[in-house]
Amino acid sequence: MNFTTSTLDFSIQAYQEGMNPPVTKPNPEFLKDITEQGMRDLLDRFYMGLFDSPIQNIFPQTKEEMKIAGQHSADFFIQICGGPKYFNQNRGAPKMRERHAPFRITPHARLHWLVTFEEALQPIIKNKLSSEENIQSFWNYLNVFSQWMINSKD
Numbered sequence: 549m550n551f552t553t554s555t556l557d558f559s560i561q562a563y564q565e566g567m568n569p570p571v572t573k574p575n576p577e578f579l580k581d582i583t584e585q586g587m588r589d590l591l592d593r594f595y596m597g598l599f600d601s602p603i604q605n606i607f608p609q610t611k612e613e614m615k616i617a618g619q620h621s622a623d624f625f626i627q628i629c630g631g632p633k634y635f636n637q638n639r640g641a642p643k644m645r646e647r648h649a650p651f652r653i654t655p656h657a658r659l660h661w662l663v664t665f666e667e668a669l670q671p672i673i674k675n676k677l678s679s680e681e682n683i684q685s686f687w688n689y690l691n692v693f694s695q696w697m698i699n700s701k702d
């Protein structure tokens with residue numbers, strides 16, 4: 549019999565109003581494992597998932613615009629994982645909280661955002677494109693930093 553066990557923990561940290569918990573960047577090995585193209589594919593899956601999600605209303609309203617937005621996001625995630633600074637080159641300084649300020653990001657929206665990201669990560673897990681340790685480090689970054697983006701009560 550072939551038992552497989554996973555140590556991955558996709559639990560979501562409870563949001564505490566007024567707290568910006570300390571953020572640790574993802575392990576750069578995650579990007580090395582999945583490659584830049586793998587990160588672009590991940591963000592494309594994520595943005596297509598958001599397009600079909602209950603928080604679609606806060607994002608661009610056409611699939612074409614979402615494809616472009618996903619690649620801006622991929623530029624950022626490649627950069628935060630220690631890759632080339634594509635986001636700085638194409639969009640300027642990250643200033644993530646400022647960039648999210650025009651959108652109503654509630655604790656509830658953050659939950660949908662994280663669950664949609666977890667779904668987009670599944671092919672990486674299934675195809676063992678990265679180690680559980682590196683996937684966990686990427687998830688931990690999302691879990692913590694997404695709390696910083698909340699700017700509105702439910």
Ligand code: HEM
Pocket residue numbers: 603606607608617618620621624625639644647648651653654657658661689690691693694695697
């Ligand atoms: C780890 C936390 C997060 C990171 C690193 C992140 C990253 C980004 C990046 C890089 C952009 C593109 C900005 C630009 O091109 O100027 C963006 C845009 C956006 N994000 Fe986030 N984000 C995070 C959390 C969230 C959450 C929790 C929500 C809502 C639930 C959200 C909603 C949006 C929206 C509505 C936009 C504008 C549309 C777009 O360009 O995608 N983000 N985010």
